[in-house]
Amino acid sequence: MSTSNIQIIPISQSKIDTVDFNNLVFGTVFTDYMFECDYKDGKWQTPVIKPYGEISMAPSARVFHYGQAVFEGMKAYKDENDDVFLFRPDENFKRINKSSARLAIPEFPENYFFDGLKQLLNLDKDWIKKGIGNSMYIRPFVIATQPAISASPANEYKFMIILSPAQAYYAGEVRVVFAEQYSRAADGGVGFAKAAGNYAAQFYPTKLAHEQGFQQIIWTDANSHEYLEEAGTMNIFFRVGDTLLTAPNNDRILDGITRKSLIQLAEDNNIKVEIRRVTVAEIKEAARKGELKEIFGSGTATVVNPIIGFSHGGESFDLPKIENSYALFFKEKLMNIQYNISEDPHGWRLKI
Structure with a gap:
Protein backbone atom coordinates (compact mmCIF):
# COMPACT_ATOMS: atom_id res chain seq x y z
CA MET A 1 0.00 0.00 0.00
CA GLN A 167 7.17 15.86 29.48
CA ALA A 168 9.86 14.17 31.54
CA TYR A 169 8.20 11.56 33.71
CA TYR A 170 9.15 11.80 37.38
CA ALA A 171 7.48 9.41 39.80
CA GLY A 172 9.12 10.79 42.94
CA GLU A 173 10.66 8.47 45.50
CA VAL A 174 9.41 4.95 44.88
CA ARG A 175 9.08 2.26 47.52
CA VAL A 176 7.75 -1.13 46.54
CA VAL A 177 6.32 -4.20 48.19
CA PHE A 178 7.08 -7.70 46.95
CA ALA A 179 3.80 -9.46 46.15
CA GLU A 180 2.86 -12.31 48.46
CA GLN A 181 -0.80 -12.89 47.62
CA TYR A 182 -1.87 -11.37 44.30
CA SER A 183 -0.36 -12.20 40.91
CA ARG A 184 -0.01 -10.24 37.71
CA ALA A 185 -0.01 -13.27 35.40
CA ALA A 186 0.14 -17.05 35.39
CA ASP A 187 1.77 -19.73 33.25
CA GLY A 188 -0.07 -20.17 29.97
CA GLY A 189 -1.87 -16.85 30.32
CA VAL A 190 -1.55 -13.49 28.59
CA GLY A 191 1.11 -11.85 30.78
CA PHE A 192 3.49 -11.48 27.82
CA ALA A 193 0.84 -9.61 25.82
CA LYS A 194 -0.10 -5.96 26.23
CA ALA A 195 -3.70 -6.96 26.84
CA ALA A 196 -5.86 -4.28 28.44
CA GLY A 197 -7.13 -6.70 31.08
CA ASN A 198 -3.62 -7.26 32.43
CA TYR A 199 -3.56 -3.69 33.65
CA ALA A 200 -7.11 -3.63 34.98
CA ALA A 201 -6.30 -6.69 37.10
CA GLN A 202 -3.36 -4.86 38.69
CA PHE A 203 -5.34 -1.86 39.87
CA TYR A 204 -6.89 -3.40 42.99
CA PRO A 205 -3.74 -4.90 44.55
CA THR A 206 -1.83 -1.73 43.63
CA LYS A 207 -4.52 0.31 45.38
CA LEU A 208 -3.98 -1.80 48.51
CA ALA A 209 -0.23 -1.20 48.23
CA HIS A 210 -0.79 2.55 47.97
CA GLU A 211 -2.86 2.47 51.14
CA GLN A 212 0.12 0.89 52.91
CA GLY A 213 2.48 3.63 51.71
CA PHE A 214 4.01 1.89 48.69
CA GLN A 215 4.04 3.34 45.18
CA GLN A 216 4.26 0.05 43.29
CA ILE A 217 4.27 -3.73 43.58
CA ILE A 218 7.04 -6.01 42.38
CA TRP A 219 5.10 -9.00 41.15
CA THR A 220 6.16 -12.53 41.99
CA ASP A 221 5.37 -15.78 40.21
CA ALA A 222 1.81 -17.03 40.68
CA ASN A 223 2.81 -20.57 41.68
CA SER A 224 5.06 -19.96 44.67
CA HIS A 225 5.58 -16.17 45.05
CA GLU A 226 9.29 -16.98 45.37
CA TYR A 227 10.52 -15.39 42.13
CA LEU A 228 10.56 -11.68 41.29
CA GLU A 229 9.21 -10.84 37.83
CA GLU A 230 7.93 -7.30 37.09
CA ALA A 231 7.47 -3.98 38.88
CA GLY A 232 4.05 -2.44 38.42
CA THR A 233 3.91 -1.79 34.69
CA MET A 234 7.70 -2.01 34.25
CA ASN A 235 10.38 -4.62 33.83
CA ILE A 236 12.69 -4.86 36.84
CA PHE A 237 16.46 -4.91 37.40
CA PHE A 238 18.46 -5.65 40.56
CA ARG A 239 22.09 -4.63 41.02
CA VAL A 240 23.91 -6.97 43.38
CA GLY A 241 27.51 -5.84 43.71
CA ASP A 242 28.35 -4.80 40.16
CA THR A 243 26.15 -7.42 38.49
CA LEU A 244 22.70 -6.73 37.06
CA LEU A 245 20.01 -9.36 37.53
CA THR A 246 16.76 -9.48 35.60
CA ALA A 247 14.14 -12.15 35.04
CA PRO A 248 14.03 -13.96 31.69
CA ASN A 249 11.15 -13.47 29.30
CA ASN A 250 8.40 -16.05 29.53
CA ASP A 251 4.64 -16.17 28.99
CA ARG A 252 4.12 -14.16 32.20
CA ILE A 253 6.53 -11.28 31.56
CA LEU A 254 6.23 -8.53 28.96
CA ASP A 255 9.07 -8.45 26.44
CA GLY A 256 10.01 -4.88 27.25
CA ILE A 257 11.74 -2.87 24.53
CA THR A 258 13.44 -0.58 27.06
CA ARG A 259 14.50 -3.70 29.00
CA LYS A 260 16.21 -5.32 26.03
CA SER A 261 17.85 -1.98 25.15
CA LEU A 262 19.30 -1.65 28.65
CA ILE A 263 20.65 -5.21 28.49
CA GLN A 264 22.39 -4.33 25.22
CA LEU A 265 23.79 -1.11 26.70
CA ALA A 266 25.11 -3.05 29.69
CA GLU A 267 26.90 -5.46 27.36
CA ASP A 268 28.26 -2.53 25.32
CA ASN A 269 29.74 -1.04 28.52
CA ASN A 270 31.12 -4.27 30.00
CA ILE A 271 28.56 -4.44 32.78
CA LYS A 272 27.76 -8.01 33.73
CA VAL A 273 24.12 -9.02 33.26
CA GLU A 274 22.57 -12.26 34.45
CA ILE A 275 19.21 -13.04 32.83
CA ARG A 276 17.77 -15.67 35.15
CA ARG A 277 15.10 -16.29 37.74
CA VAL A 278 15.66 -14.00 40.73
CA THR A 279 14.37 -15.10 44.13
CA VAL A 280 12.88 -12.99 46.87
CA ALA A 281 15.18 -14.74 49.34
CA GLU A 282 18.40 -13.85 47.53
CA ILE A 283 17.47 -10.18 47.14
CA LYS A 284 16.56 -9.91 50.84
CA GLU A 285 19.82 -11.63 51.78
CA ALA A 286 21.80 -9.31 49.50
CA ALA A 287 20.11 -6.33 51.15
CA ARG A 288 21.01 -7.62 54.63
CA LYS A 289 24.65 -8.02 53.61
CA GLY A 290 24.82 -4.58 51.99
CA GLU A 291 25.41 -6.14 48.56
CA LEU A 292 22.11 -4.91 47.01
CA LYS A 293 23.10 -1.59 45.46
CA GLU A 294 20.12 -0.70 43.26
CA ILE A 295 16.68 -1.73 42.11
CA PHE A 296 15.17 0.03 39.12
CA GLY A 297 12.30 -0.42 36.70
CA SER A 298 12.38 0.19 32.95
CA GLY A 299 9.62 1.16 30.56
CA THR A 300 8.61 3.52 27.76
CA ALA A 301 6.98 6.20 29.91
CA THR A 302 9.59 6.43 32.65
CA VAL A 303 12.66 5.06 30.76
CA VAL A 304 14.43 4.13 34.03
CA ASN A 305 12.79 4.50 37.44
CA PRO A 306 15.00 4.05 40.55
CA ILE A 307 13.48 2.35 43.60
CA ILE A 308 14.68 3.46 47.04
CA GLY A 309 13.36 0.64 49.21
CA PHE A 310 11.24 -2.49 49.45
CA SER A 311 9.24 -4.53 51.92
CA HIS A 312 8.36 -8.20 52.18
CA GLY A 313 7.13 -10.47 54.94
CA GLY A 314 7.03 -7.67 57.49
CA GLU A 315 10.63 -6.61 56.78
CA SER A 316 11.62 -3.31 55.20
CA PHE A 317 14.88 -2.45 53.46
CA ASP A 318 16.31 0.88 52.31
CA LEU A 319 18.73 1.01 49.43
CA PRO A 320 21.94 3.03 49.70
CA LYS A 321 22.50 6.27 47.82
CA ILE A 322 25.41 5.64 45.49
CA GLU A 323 27.39 7.89 43.15
CA ASN A 324 27.98 5.48 40.25
CA SER A 325 24.32 4.64 39.74
CA TYR A 326 23.65 2.18 36.94
CA ALA A 327 20.09 3.50 36.68
CA LEU A 328 21.20 7.07 35.94
CA PHE A 329 24.01 5.87 33.66
CA PHE A 330 21.62 3.80 31.54
CA LYS A 331 18.97 6.49 31.45
CA GLU A 332 21.42 9.07 30.09
CA LYS A 333 22.90 6.63 27.56
CA LEU A 334 19.49 5.58 26.27
CA MET A 335 18.02 9.08 26.07
CA ASN A 336 21.09 10.37 24.21
CA ILE A 337 20.35 7.78 21.54
CA GLN A 338 16.64 8.55 21.49
CA TYR A 339 17.21 12.31 21.10
CA ASN A 340 19.89 11.93 18.40
CA ILE A 341 22.60 13.33 20.69
CA SER A 342 24.93 10.34 20.51
CA GLU A 343 25.72 7.68 17.94
CA ASP A 344 23.24 4.88 17.32
CA PRO A 345 25.45 1.81 16.87
CA HIS A 346 22.57 -0.67 16.83
CA GLY A 347 20.32 1.22 14.39
CA TRP A 348 17.53 1.79 16.90
CA ARG A 349 16.45 5.23 15.65
CA LEU A 350 14.06 5.65 12.74
CA LYS A 351 13.90 9.13 11.24
CA ILE A 352 10.43 10.31 10.26
Whole structure:
Protein backbone atom coordinates (compact mmCIF):
# COMPACT_ATOMS: atom_id res chain seq x y z
CA MET A 1 0.00 0.00 0.00
CA SER A 2 1.36 3.43 -0.87
CA THR A 3 1.00 6.29 1.58
CA SER A 4 -1.40 8.01 -0.83
CA ASN A 5 -3.97 5.30 -0.07
CA ILE A 6 -4.46 6.62 3.45
CA GLN A 7 -7.42 8.96 3.44
CA ILE A 8 -6.71 12.23 5.27
CA ILE A 9 -9.55 14.37 6.61
CA PRO A 10 -8.07 17.76 7.56
CA ILE A 11 -8.85 19.60 10.78
CA SER A 12 -10.66 22.91 10.52
CA GLN A 13 -8.41 24.54 13.12
CA SER A 14 -5.56 23.32 15.32
CA LYS A 15 -6.06 23.32 19.10
CA ILE A 16 -2.32 23.47 19.80
CA ASP A 17 -2.49 27.08 21.02
CA THR A 18 -4.82 26.04 23.84
CA VAL A 19 -2.25 23.66 25.35
CA ASP A 20 0.18 24.60 28.14
CA PHE A 21 3.20 22.48 27.19
CA ASN A 22 4.96 23.42 30.42
CA ASN A 23 2.31 21.78 32.58
CA LEU A 24 1.30 18.57 30.87
CA VAL A 25 -0.35 15.81 32.87
CA PHE A 26 0.81 12.54 31.32
CA GLY A 27 -1.72 10.96 28.97
CA THR A 28 -4.44 13.61 29.27
CA VAL A 29 -3.76 15.93 26.30
CA PHE A 30 -4.16 14.69 22.73
CA THR A 31 -3.11 16.11 19.38
CA ASP A 32 -5.16 17.30 16.42
CA TYR A 33 -5.24 14.01 14.51
CA MET A 34 -5.77 10.29 15.02
CA PHE A 35 -5.35 7.21 12.83
CA GLU A 36 -8.21 4.74 12.39
CA CYS A 37 -8.64 1.53 10.42
CA ASP A 38 -11.54 -0.94 10.60
CA TYR A 39 -11.49 -4.69 10.06
CA LYS A 40 -14.60 -6.10 8.44
CA ASP A 41 -15.55 -8.65 5.80
CA GLY A 42 -12.36 -10.55 6.60
CA LYS A 43 -9.86 -7.77 5.85
CA TRP A 44 -8.51 -4.44 7.03
CA GLN A 45 -10.16 -1.56 5.22
CA THR A 46 -8.62 1.69 3.89
CA PRO A 47 -7.06 3.61 6.81
CA VAL A 48 -8.05 7.17 7.58
CA ILE A 49 -6.32 9.97 9.46
CA LYS A 50 -8.88 12.40 10.79
CA PRO A 51 -9.43 14.99 13.53
CA TYR A 52 -9.07 13.56 17.03
CA GLY A 53 -12.51 13.00 18.47
CA GLU A 54 -15.02 10.59 19.90
CA ILE A 55 -15.83 7.25 18.30
CA SER A 56 -19.22 5.59 18.24
CA MET A 57 -19.83 1.93 19.08
CA ALA A 58 -22.79 -0.21 19.98
CA PRO A 59 -23.17 -1.11 23.66
CA SER A 60 -23.00 -4.71 22.52
CA ALA A 61 -19.50 -4.26 21.04
CA ARG A 62 -17.56 -7.29 22.16
CA VAL A 63 -14.67 -5.30 23.65
CA PHE A 64 -17.04 -4.25 26.46
CA HIS A 65 -18.02 -7.80 27.31
CA TYR A 66 -15.07 -10.07 26.56
CA GLY A 67 -12.07 -7.76 26.73
CA GLN A 68 -10.62 -8.22 23.26
CA ALA A 69 -8.30 -5.22 23.45
CA VAL A 70 -4.53 -4.83 23.10
CA PHE A 71 -2.31 -1.77 22.93
CA GLU A 72 1.25 -0.49 22.61
CA GLY A 73 3.24 2.37 24.09
CA MET A 74 5.99 4.12 22.13
CA LYS A 75 7.48 7.59 21.75
CA ALA A 76 8.69 10.05 19.13
CA TYR A 77 11.50 12.51 19.87
CA LYS A 78 12.60 15.79 18.25
CA ASP A 79 16.27 16.75 18.09
CA GLU A 80 17.77 20.25 17.98
CA ASN A 81 17.47 20.29 14.18
CA ASP A 82 13.70 19.69 14.36
CA ASP A 83 14.10 16.17 13.01
CA VAL A 84 11.74 13.58 14.48
CA PHE A 85 12.78 10.05 15.43
CA LEU A 86 11.08 6.88 16.61
CA PHE A 87 12.89 4.41 18.86
CA ARG A 88 12.82 0.76 17.76
CA PRO A 89 9.27 0.97 16.31
CA ASP A 90 9.72 -2.39 14.60
CA GLU A 91 9.67 -3.98 18.05
CA ASN A 92 6.37 -2.27 18.93
CA PHE A 93 4.85 -3.42 15.65
CA LYS A 94 5.90 -7.02 16.21
CA ARG A 95 4.67 -6.97 19.80
CA ILE A 96 1.20 -5.58 19.09
CA ASN A 97 0.68 -8.31 16.51
CA LYS A 98 1.99 -10.92 18.96
CA SER A 99 -0.46 -9.59 21.54
CA SER A 100 -3.27 -9.58 18.97
CA ALA A 101 -2.63 -13.17 17.97
CA ARG A 102 -2.88 -14.29 21.60
CA LEU A 103 -6.33 -12.65 21.87
CA ALA A 104 -7.54 -14.01 18.50
CA ILE A 105 -7.41 -10.54 16.91
CA PRO A 106 -6.31 -10.36 13.24
CA GLU A 107 -2.79 -9.03 12.81
CA PHE A 108 -2.37 -5.53 11.40
CA PRO A 109 -0.47 -4.98 8.10
CA GLU A 110 3.07 -3.62 8.48
CA ASN A 111 2.76 -1.03 5.71
CA TYR A 112 -0.50 0.34 7.16
CA PHE A 113 1.17 0.67 10.55
CA PHE A 114 4.31 2.48 9.45
CA ASP A 115 2.76 4.61 6.70
CA GLY A 116 0.00 5.69 9.04
CA LEU A 117 2.38 6.41 11.89
CA LYS A 118 4.71 8.50 9.75
CA GLN A 119 1.90 10.55 8.21
CA LEU A 120 0.25 11.06 11.58
CA LEU A 121 3.48 12.30 13.16
CA ASN A 122 4.18 14.62 10.23
CA LEU A 123 0.72 16.17 10.54
CA ASP A 124 1.19 16.69 14.28
CA LYS A 125 4.91 17.49 14.15
CA ASP A 126 4.49 20.88 15.85
CA TRP A 127 3.16 19.10 18.94
CA ILE A 128 6.52 17.38 19.45
CA LYS A 129 8.68 19.73 21.48
CA LYS A 130 12.47 19.81 21.54
CA GLY A 131 14.51 19.26 24.67
CA ILE A 132 15.50 16.29 26.82
CA GLY A 133 12.39 14.93 28.52
CA ASN A 134 9.93 16.24 25.95
CA SER A 135 8.43 13.63 23.65
CA MET A 136 5.31 12.45 21.89
CA TYR A 137 3.73 9.44 23.52
CA ILE A 138 2.16 7.19 20.90
CA ARG A 139 -0.67 4.81 21.73
CA PRO A 140 -1.63 2.25 19.06
CA PHE A 141 -4.49 -0.03 20.12
CA VAL A 142 -7.02 -2.52 18.77
CA ILE A 143 -10.53 -3.19 20.07
CA ALA A 144 -13.30 -5.62 19.10
CA THR A 145 -16.23 -3.64 17.73
CA GLN A 146 -18.65 -6.30 16.44
CA PRO A 147 -22.07 -5.78 18.08
CA ALA A 148 -22.65 -9.28 19.47
CA ILE A 149 -22.55 -10.66 23.00
CA SER A 150 -21.93 -14.32 22.25
CA ALA A 151 -18.69 -15.48 23.86
CA SER A 152 -16.46 -15.90 20.84
CA PRO A 153 -13.91 -13.81 18.92
CA ALA A 154 -15.30 -10.81 17.08
CA ASN A 155 -15.26 -10.51 13.31
CA GLU A 156 -15.00 -6.69 13.34
CA TYR A 157 -12.22 -4.60 14.93
CA LYS A 158 -10.91 -1.05 15.05
CA PHE A 159 -7.18 -0.26 15.00
CA MET A 160 -6.29 3.26 16.13
CA ILE A 161 -3.27 5.40 16.92
CA ILE A 162 -3.59 8.45 19.14
CA LEU A 163 -0.84 10.87 20.18
CA SER A 164 -0.23 12.62 23.49
CA PRO A 165 2.58 15.15 24.09
CA ALA A 166 4.61 14.30 27.18
CA GLN A 167 7.17 15.86 29.48
CA ALA A 168 9.86 14.17 31.54
CA TYR A 169 8.20 11.56 33.71
CA TYR A 170 9.15 11.80 37.38
CA ALA A 171 7.48 9.41 39.80
CA GLY A 172 9.12 10.79 42.94
CA GLU A 173 10.66 8.47 45.50
CA VAL A 174 9.41 4.95 44.88
CA ARG A 175 9.08 2.26 47.52
CA VAL A 176 7.75 -1.13 46.54
CA VAL A 177 6.32 -4.20 48.19
CA PHE A 178 7.08 -7.70 46.95
CA ALA A 179 3.80 -9.46 46.15
CA GLU A 180 2.86 -12.31 48.46
CA GLN A 181 -0.80 -12.89 47.62
CA TYR A 182 -1.87 -11.37 44.30
CA SER A 183 -0.36 -12.20 40.91
CA ARG A 184 -0.01 -10.24 37.71
CA ALA A 185 -0.01 -13.27 35.40
CA ALA A 186 0.14 -17.05 35.39
CA ASP A 187 1.77 -19.73 33.25
CA GLY A 188 -0.07 -20.17 29.97
CA GLY A 189 -1.87 -16.85 30.32
CA VAL A 190 -1.55 -13.49 28.59
CA GLY A 191 1.11 -11.85 30.78
CA PHE A 192 3.49 -11.48 27.82
CA ALA A 193 0.84 -9.61 25.82
CA LYS A 194 -0.10 -5.96 26.23
CA ALA A 195 -3.70 -6.96 26.84
CA ALA A 196 -5.86 -4.28 28.44
CA GLY A 197 -7.13 -6.70 31.08
CA ASN A 198 -3.62 -7.26 32.43
CA TYR A 199 -3.56 -3.69 33.65
CA ALA A 200 -7.11 -3.63 34.98
CA ALA A 201 -6.30 -6.69 37.10
CA GLN A 202 -3.36 -4.86 38.69
CA PHE A 203 -5.34 -1.86 39.87
CA TYR A 204 -6.89 -3.40 42.99
CA PRO A 205 -3.74 -4.90 44.55
CA THR A 206 -1.83 -1.73 43.63
CA LYS A 207 -4.52 0.31 45.38
CA LEU A 208 -3.98 -1.80 48.51
CA ALA A 209 -0.23 -1.20 48.23
CA HIS A 210 -0.79 2.55 47.97
CA GLU A 211 -2.86 2.47 51.14
CA GLN A 212 0.12 0.89 52.91
CA GLY A 213 2.48 3.63 51.71
CA PHE A 214 4.01 1.89 48.69
CA GLN A 215 4.04 3.34 45.18
CA GLN A 216 4.26 0.05 43.29
CA ILE A 217 4.27 -3.73 43.58
CA ILE A 218 7.04 -6.01 42.38
CA TRP A 219 5.10 -9.00 41.15
CA THR A 220 6.16 -12.53 41.99
CA ASP A 221 5.37 -15.78 40.21
CA ALA A 222 1.81 -17.03 40.68
CA ASN A 223 2.81 -20.57 41.68
CA SER A 224 5.06 -19.96 44.67
CA HIS A 225 5.58 -16.17 45.05
CA GLU A 226 9.29 -16.98 45.37
CA TYR A 227 10.52 -15.39 42.13
CA LEU A 228 10.56 -11.68 41.29
CA GLU A 229 9.21 -10.84 37.83
CA GLU A 230 7.93 -7.30 37.09
CA ALA A 231 7.47 -3.98 38.88
CA GLY A 232 4.05 -2.44 38.42
CA THR A 233 3.91 -1.79 34.69
CA MET A 234 7.70 -2.01 34.25
CA ASN A 235 10.38 -4.62 33.83
CA ILE A 236 12.69 -4.86 36.84
CA PHE A 237 16.46 -4.91 37.40
CA PHE A 238 18.46 -5.65 40.56
CA ARG A 239 22.09 -4.63 41.02
CA VAL A 240 23.91 -6.97 43.38
CA GLY A 241 27.51 -5.84 43.71
CA ASP A 242 28.35 -4.80 40.16
CA THR A 243 26.15 -7.42 38.49
CA LEU A 244 22.70 -6.73 37.06
CA LEU A 245 20.01 -9.36 37.53
CA THR A 246 16.76 -9.48 35.60
CA ALA A 247 14.14 -12.15 35.04
CA PRO A 248 14.03 -13.96 31.69
CA ASN A 249 11.15 -13.47 29.30
CA ASN A 250 8.40 -16.05 29.53
CA ASP A 251 4.64 -16.17 28.99
CA ARG A 252 4.12 -14.16 32.20
CA ILE A 253 6.53 -11.28 31.56
CA LEU A 254 6.23 -8.53 28.96
CA ASP A 255 9.07 -8.45 26.44
CA GLY A 256 10.01 -4.88 27.25
CA ILE A 257 11.74 -2.87 24.53
CA THR A 258 13.44 -0.58 27.06
CA ARG A 259 14.50 -3.70 29.00
CA LYS A 260 16.21 -5.32 26.03
CA SER A 261 17.85 -1.98 25.15
CA LEU A 262 19.30 -1.65 28.65
CA ILE A 263 20.65 -5.21 28.49
CA GLN A 264 22.39 -4.33 25.22
CA LEU A 265 23.79 -1.11 26.70
CA ALA A 266 25.11 -3.05 29.69
CA GLU A 267 26.90 -5.46 27.36
CA ASP A 268 28.26 -2.53 25.32
CA ASN A 269 29.74 -1.04 28.52
CA ASN A 270 31.12 -4.27 30.00
CA ILE A 271 28.56 -4.44 32.78
CA LYS A 272 27.76 -8.01 33.73
CA VAL A 273 24.12 -9.02 33.26
CA GLU A 274 22.57 -12.26 34.45
CA ILE A 275 19.21 -13.04 32.83
CA ARG A 276 17.77 -15.67 35.15
CA ARG A 277 15.10 -16.29 37.74
CA VAL A 278 15.66 -14.00 40.73
CA THR A 279 14.37 -15.10 44.13
CA VAL A 280 12.88 -12.99 46.87
CA ALA A 281 15.18 -14.74 49.34
CA GLU A 282 18.40 -13.85 47.53
CA ILE A 283 17.47 -10.18 47.14
CA LYS A 284 16.56 -9.91 50.84
CA GLU A 285 19.82 -11.63 51.78
CA ALA A 286 21.80 -9.31 49.50
CA ALA A 287 20.11 -6.33 51.15
CA ARG A 288 21.01 -7.62 54.63
CA LYS A 289 24.65 -8.02 53.61
CA GLY A 290 24.82 -4.58 51.99
CA GLU A 291 25.41 -6.14 48.56
CA LEU A 292 22.11 -4.91 47.01
CA LYS A 293 23.10 -1.59 45.46
CA GLU A 294 20.12 -0.70 43.26
CA ILE A 295 16.68 -1.73 42.11
CA PHE A 296 15.17 0.03 39.12
CA GLY A 297 12.30 -0.42 36.70
CA SER A 298 12.38 0.19 32.95
CA GLY A 299 9.62 1.16 30.56
CA THR A 300 8.61 3.52 27.76
CA ALA A 301 6.98 6.20 29.91
CA THR A 302 9.59 6.43 32.65
CA VAL A 303 12.66 5.06 30.76
CA VAL A 304 14.43 4.13 34.03
CA ASN A 305 12.79 4.50 37.44
CA PRO A 306 15.00 4.05 40.55
CA ILE A 307 13.48 2.35 43.60
CA ILE A 308 14.68 3.46 47.04
CA GLY A 309 13.36 0.64 49.21
CA PHE A 310 11.24 -2.49 49.45
CA SER A 311 9.24 -4.53 51.92
CA HIS A 312 8.36 -8.20 52.18
CA GLY A 313 7.13 -10.47 54.94
CA GLY A 314 7.03 -7.67 57.49
CA GLU A 315 10.63 -6.61 56.78
CA SER A 316 11.62 -3.31 55.20
CA PHE A 317 14.88 -2.45 53.46
CA ASP A 318 16.31 0.88 52.31
CA LEU A 319 18.73 1.01 49.43
CA PRO A 320 21.94 3.03 49.70
CA LYS A 321 22.50 6.27 47.82
CA ILE A 322 25.41 5.64 45.49
CA GLU A 323 27.39 7.89 43.15
CA ASN A 324 27.98 5.48 40.25
CA SER A 325 24.32 4.64 39.74
CA TYR A 326 23.65 2.18 36.94
CA ALA A 327 20.09 3.50 36.68
CA LEU A 328 21.20 7.07 35.94
CA PHE A 329 24.01 5.87 33.66
CA PHE A 330 21.62 3.80 31.54
CA LYS A 331 18.97 6.49 31.45
CA GLU A 332 21.42 9.07 30.09
CA LYS A 333 22.90 6.63 27.56
CA LEU A 334 19.49 5.58 26.27
CA MET A 335 18.02 9.08 26.07
CA ASN A 336 21.09 10.37 24.21
CA ILE A 337 20.35 7.78 21.54
CA GLN A 338 16.64 8.55 21.49
CA TYR A 339 17.21 12.31 21.10
CA ASN A 340 19.89 11.93 18.40
CA ILE A 341 22.60 13.33 20.69
CA SER A 342 24.93 10.34 20.51
CA GLU A 343 25.72 7.68 17.94
CA ASP A 344 23.24 4.88 17.32
CA PRO A 345 25.45 1.81 16.87
CA HIS A 346 22.57 -0.67 16.83
CA GLY A 347 20.32 1.22 14.39
CA TRP A 348 17.53 1.79 16.90
CA ARG A 349 16.45 5.23 15.65
CA LEU A 350 14.06 5.65 12.74
CA LYS A 351 13.90 9.13 11.24
CA ILE A 352 10.43 10.31 10.26
